[in-house]
Amino acid sequence: MKHAELPRDRMQLTIGEMEIGETGYTNLAALFVDQERRLWLHPSCDVTREPTTYIVLDDRTMPIGRGADGYVVTLKPREIVGRGTPRVGSIPVAEWLTA
Numbered sequence: 001m002k003h004a005e006l007p008r009d010r011m012q013l014t015i016g017e018m019e020i021g022e023t024g025y026t027n028l029a030a031l032f033v034d035q036e037r038r039l040w041l042h043p044s045c046d047v048t049r050e051p052t053t054y055i056v057l058d059d060r061t062m063p064i065g066r067g068a069d070g071y072v073v074t075l076k077p078r079e080i081v082g083r084g085t086p087r088v089g090s091i092p093v094a095e096w097l098t099a
Contacts, residue, residue: 009049015091016043018066024049028060031073031093032084039093040086041071063099070094 013022015030030045047064063074074097075081086092 013047014043015041015045015047015064015071016089018047018064018071020066020068023063023065025061026064028062028075028079028081030064031062031081033081034084034086039073039081039096040084041073041091041093043089043091067094072097074099 013024015026018024024047026045026047030042032040032042034040041064065072071091071093072095073093076099
């Protein structure tokens with residue numbers, strides 16, 4: 001029996017599935033800061049290649065990219081990041097930029 005396969009660029013990705021060189025958008029809720037003020041990402045949060053209503057229910061869209069040195073996020077000026085405790089699988093943020 002034949003089974004259709006969808007190309008990778010047509011699939012919904014999660015942060016943990018991003019490959020080096022990929023960019024996209026996620027919700028600010030995917031990001032948190034620990035007690036040492038280090039930024040982390042929830043690996044299971046969805047990423048889209050374009051901002052969409054599927055990801056963006058409000059104005060909390062956050063550009064994200066994965067480079068050779070790790071993940072980079074872009075925050076809007078004065079954006080507030082929620083606190084959290086890293087768990088097994090949490091992804092450290094290598095760099096943050098301001099939009």
